[in-house]
Amino acid sequence: MTRISDEDNQLLVEQNPRTINGIKMPAIEPQHNKHGTNRFERTEGSDGALHTKIVDSNGNPLFSANLPGTVEAVGKVREGVNTSALSVGSAPTKLGGVSGRRLLKITPIGEEIFIGDASVSISNGFPVLPGETQVITFDPTNPVDLYGIASQSTQVKILETY
Helix, strand or coil: CEEEEECCEEEEECCCCEEECCEEECCECCEEECCCCCEEEECCEECCEECCCCECCCCCECCHHHCCHHHHCCCCCCCCEEEEEEEECCCCEECCCCCCCCEEEEEECCCCEEEECCCCCCCCCEEECCCCCEEEECCCCCCCCCEEEECCCEEEEEEEEC
16 A cells, blocks of 8 residues: 555555546545554454444444343344334323333434433433434333423434334
């Protein structure tokens, strides 16, 4: 690979640059800065997605085996998926509630909602904006009910895995 200088860092560029209007235009390769150095490394991927390795502060890869139990459930469907749409208004409304739920995704469609326990209010709830998706993981052996409230009635899309 040919390298060019970008301030103190060395950017990676393709070896055989394209010529556009008689000017050689090397494309910059997908890359990331190597922590603690002034060098870039090529970022690998496939099918348009970058491959990512998540590490702890010591540089050790994190696997689901050494993450807290509730995080392990993200993206893992053990039994099934339940989807629903419901109306949330000025009274606390239970959001989903599948037995053994591992993951809950909440997306309000029209108005901002506020989520929390059965005593949730607009002043004490956690805000979820319209079109925003809030993802919450659960320990399936310790059921927790989640409620939503809004200043005016709005539709909420729900996805649960169990």
